[in-house]
Amino acid sequence: MTQLLYVIGGWIGLVSRGSVVLQVLVAVALLLSYRVWRFRGRGSRRPWRAVLAKVVLAALFGLASLLLPQLGMAGGLLGLFGQITAIWTALAALRLLLRRAADAEAVEAFWQRAVLPLFLVLLLLGLIHRLDGLEEIGRVPLLKLFDQQLSLANLLLVLGLPYFLVVLSELPVVLLGEVMGRLMGMGSGNRKALELITRYVLIGVGGIWLADRIGLNANAIAAIAGGLSVGLGFGIKEVFSNFVSGLWLLFEGSVHPGDVLILDGETCQVRKLGLRATTLWRDRDNAELVVPNQNFFTATATTYTGSDDRRRGQVLIGASYQHDPEQVIAVLEEVARAHPRVLTDPAPKAFLVDYGSSSIDYALRFWMADPMTNLGLSSELRRSIWHAFKEHGIEIPFPQRVVHQAR
Amino acid sequence: MRLRSRAGAGLAMAMALLVGGCQGGPKPPENLQVAIATGVGSDAVVRSSLQRLASQMATEFMRNNPGTNLHLRFLSEGELLPNLRDHSSLGAGPDVVISRVASAAKLSSEGLVVPSNLSPKELDPLRIQFLSRFRQGNRFAAIPFLLQPSLACYDRARLPTPPATLDALLSRAAEGVRVGLPLEMDELLWSASGFGASQPLLQLLEVDQKIRRPLNPTDRAKVLAWLGWLYRANVQPALQFVDSSDELVHKLATRQLDWISCNATAISHLRRNLGSRLAVALLPSGPDGQPAEPIARQLLLSFGRDSTPNQRRVAERFALFVLNDFSQNNLMVRAVGNMPVNQNVIVPVKESPQLATMERSLEASIVPSFLQGTGLRSRTEALRHLLKQDVYGEQPPDKVLQGIEALSNATP
Numbered sequence: 100m101t102q103l104l105y106v107i108g109g110w111i112g113l114v115s116r117g118s119v120v121l122q123v124l125v126a127v128a129l130l131l132s133y134r135v136w137r138f139r140g141r142g143s144r145r146p147w148r149a150v151l152a153k154v155v156l157a158a159l160f161g162l163a164s165l166l167l168p169q170l171g172m173a174g175g176l177l178g179l180f181g182q183i184t185a186i187w188t189a190l191a192a193l194r195l196l197l198r199r200a201a202d203a204e205a206v207e208a209f210w211q212r213a214v215l216p217l218f219l220v221l222l223l224l225g226l227i228h229r230l231d232g233l234e235e236i237g238r239v240p241l242l243k244l245f246d247q248q249l250s251l252a253n254l255l256l257v258l259g260l261p262y263f264l265v266v267l268s269e270l271p272v273v274l275l276g277e278v279m280g281r282l283m284g285m286g287s288g289n290r291k292a293l294e295l296i297t298r299y300v301l302i303g304v305g306g307i308w309l310a311d312r313i314g315l316n317a318n319a320i321a322a323i324a325g326g327l328s329v330g331l332g333f334g335i336k337e338v339f340s341n342f343v344s345g346l347w348l349l350f351e352g353s354v355h356p357g358d359v360l361i362l363d364g365e366t367c368q369v370r371k372l373g374l375r376a377t378t379l380w381r382d383r384d385n386a387e388l389v390v391p392n393q394n395f396f397t398a399t400a401t402t403y404t405g406s407d408d409r410r411r412g413q414v415l416i417g418a419s420y421q422h423d424p425e426q427v428i429a430v431l432e433e434v435a436r437a438h439p440r441v442l443t444d445p446a447p448k449a450f451l452v453d454y455g456s457s458s459i460d461y462a463l464r465f466w467m468a469d470p471m472t473n474l475g476l477s478s479e480l481r482r483s484i485w486h487a488f489k490e491h492g493i494e495i496p497f498p499q500r501v502v503h504q505a506r
Numbered sequence: 507m508r509l510r511s512r513a514g515a516g517l518a519m520a521m522a523l524l525v526g527g528c529q530g531g532p533k534p535p536e537n538l539q540v541a542i543a544t545g546v547g548s549d550a551v552v553r554s555s556l557q558r559l560a561s562q563m564a565t566e567f568m569r570n571n572p573g574t575n576l577h578l579r580f581l582s583e584g585e586l587l588p589n590l591r592d593h594s595s596l597g598a599g600p601d602v603v604i605s606r607v608a609s610a611a612k613l614s615s616e617g618l619v620v621p622s623n624l625s626p627k628e629l630d631p632l633r634i635q636f637l638s639r640f641r642q643g644n645r646f647a648a649i650p651f652l653l654q655p656s657l658a659c660y661d662r663a664r665l666p667t668p669p670a671t672l673d674a675l676l677s678r679a680a681e682g683v684r685v686g687l688p689l690e691m692d693e694l695l696w697s698a699s700g701f702g703a704s705q706p707l708l709q710l711l712e713v714d715q716k717i718r719r720p721l722n723p724t725d726r727a728k729v730l731a732w733l734g735w736l737y738r739a740n741v742q743p744a745l746q747f748v749d750s751s752d753e754l755v756h757k758l759a760t761r762q763l764d765w766i767s768c769n770a771t772a773i774s775h776l777r778r779n780l781g782s783r784l785a786v787a788l789l790p791s792g793p794d795g796q797p798a799e800p801i802a803r804q805l806l807l808s809f810g811r812d813s814t815p816n817q818r819r820v821a822e823r824f825a826l827f828v829l830n831d832f833s834q835n836n837l838m839v840r841a842v843g844n845m846p847v848n849q850n851v852i853v854p855v856k857e858s859p860q861l862a863t864m865e866r867s868l869e870a871s872i873v874p875s876f877l878q879g880t881g882l883r884s885r886t887e888a889l890r891h892l893l894k895q896d897v898y899g900e901q902p903p904d905k906v907l908q909g910i911e912a913l914s915n916a917t918p
Contacts, residue, residue: 106577108575109537113598117814
């Protein structure tokens with residue numbers, strides 16, 4: 100730490116020079132002018148005007164960096180500020196274009212979580228590099244970790260790399276998933292599984308590289324593993340179990356994002372397969388259910404999207420005893436065949452299932468392509484059956500009970 | 507927006523403090539940036555020696571000057587100029603630069619360093635060798651700091667007595683002694699001096715038109731004799747030419763060679779590897795006894811142009827410190843291979859045969875200045891190519907000489 104403060108002390112010697120102070124003052128004056136202009140609200144409602152203002156600001160920095168050397172003073176720092184402003188302006192323009200082309204909220208989230216922090220980190224590193232050289236300061240030893248001297252560069256990697264691995268891997272992995280999906284004709288479920296696995300692999304490889312980079316030796320890893328095993332035994336057993344279950348589900352491929360499952364008798368669609376839990380969407384009330392991964396691992400899961408996406412539905416109906424079952428069955432099958440969302444292959448089929456107390460009971464069985472539409476399709480078929488029965492004079496009887504009174 | 511405004515106000519306040527300076531309280535330490543060029547390209551041996559030396563100097567200066575922090579930045583000679591251009595454009599150039607003559611000359615010509623404010627009254631007592639060569643009006647563009655002579659380094663277990671002449675060197679190579687020579691003109695020029703060809707070549711290759719002189723027929727004959735000797739040398743199976751001095755040092759240290767021409771700064775590295783088997787001697791003289799005149803390396807101190815007046819004062823105090831009798835003596839003793847420029851320092855030639863050899867080598871050496879000797883450095887690659895053509899027999903000596911003459915007419 101002393102050495103780090105010593106190095107930073109060296110920068111004070113550099114920035115206290117008259118030529119540097121003058122450049123910083125010019126830069127502050129230009130930035131304040133820009134802020135005042137923004138504060139007066141002229142740029143707030145017109146984002147492209149704000150971009151234009153940034154272009155002007157970058158140009159002014161550039162102009163000042165050319166003018167100062169003419170007066171015998173250094174102007175490179177202003178040129179550097181100009182370059183930074185130009186890059187920031189280009190990013191701001193890109194952000195506006197992306198917001199138009201894609202989901203604005205997603206773009207904004209990615210911007211805030213990834214682009215902005217990355218830009219600030221690179222900006223800081225760039226300034227240090229220009230001022231002093233990154234290699235020198237990166238080698239400054241800070242503390243000892245498992246008998247290994249941790250340098251400033253490695254400490255920053257330990258702190259920053261995991262964050263950027265998690266955040267920055269998101270978008271490229273989605274793009275890769277889309278490309279692979281198109282090339283290999285993958286379904287959305289498989290594609291999302293591929294994305295998730297690729298992301299975990301990237302994060303894992305990054306973690307291993309980081310451990311190697313900071314010189315974490317095998318003994319240290321064994322010590323961490325020992326500590327973890329105790330922790331796993333007591334506190335985070337469930338978390339770890341869910342994590343392993345999630346990975347297993349992905350590799351096994353039994354549950355993918357996009358799959359339709361039956362959970363507690365309700366049809367749900369898998370939205371996201373996370374590290375600890377799976378998020379399901381329930382159609383009935385638009386609820387999102389967060390289900391621990393080990394539930395799928397240890398209990399029976401019913402899916403309609405395992406080998407294919409088709410689902411069989413059934414409508415039960417009763418007809419009066421006076422009607423010929425052949426006629427009723429023909430009407431029922433005709434109704435199902437006429438519905439556009441009922442698959443023709445396998446063909447819909449009606450069955451006489453029982454002689455009830457008030458009616459002969461029939462079942463109309465049919466197949467649909469989208470398993471989530473069962474309720475709506477069944478409802479539409481029931482309505483059609485009512486109209487068809489009315490048209491053919493087939494009675495749907497009320498419950499009847501014949502009462503014989505003893506004399 | 508409120509947060510940003512507060513941040514802006516904070517920045518403004520910090521700037522005001524920075525510009526105005528803090529009143530009262532303990533005086534902040536003065537921070538000095540020292541850029542040190544650590545040799546050319548793969549000159550790893552020289553680099554590590556110079557880094558050790560610079561760290562010693564800095565520690566001792568800071569011990570004697572509390573409240574002063576020296577920040578050393580080590581760069582290769584190739585990186586020095588672009589790095590200083592870049593930093594100086596920001597106004598953040600170093601306060602002191604330690605480099606060889608060729609780099610210092612370029613820095614001076616580009617205005618990246620400025621002449622010293624040290625007066626003759628301050629410098630005269632130090633009796634600095636070669637100082638007058640760097641005079642610009644009443645000031646000095648750079649100040650000599652250390653001298654690093656060229657020597658012959660050899661393994662005494664394989665070679666009890668070193669060859670005294672160039673012919674003896676070839677004879678020993680014919681007997682199986684493994685000899686290594688560099689294919690760098692400035693490191694090989696000592697062998698030309700044996701034929702009386704080094705001065706004509708130096709004058710031919712000078713960049714400055716005022717001192718550049720074409721070869722006369724006598725000089726041409728001398729240079730051709732030397733080029734012929736180089737070709738005959740390479741015919742010996744035990745004698746090899748290598749691309750860099752660093753490679754030569756490595757080969758002697760790993761006992762792949764028995765005799766090499768080396769710079770004195772390599773001694774400590776070789777000593778670590780060869781122990782008492784390492785011996786040093788003067789480079790062999792010519793066939794008619796003309797002494798070898800190697801080009802000695804000279805490190806110079808230059809002053810940056812961006813320093814505040816206070817930084818400049820501390821920089822000059824640092825220069826006077828490293829040039830004083832005590833420091834120069836200390837550097838000579840502790841940083842092996844470096845000879846003092848301060849003539850008040852007595853070199854203990856009787857106590858140390860090694861220092862005696864270095865002293866004798868320096869007496870015969872060519873010490874470059876801003877005007878002299880820089881032409882060789884700026885044409886290193888082209889000259890290496892021509893020398894290769896000569897030693898491998900791709901071109902006869904007269905064609906190689908024509909190539910050198912053509913090179914001297916071209917702008918480096």
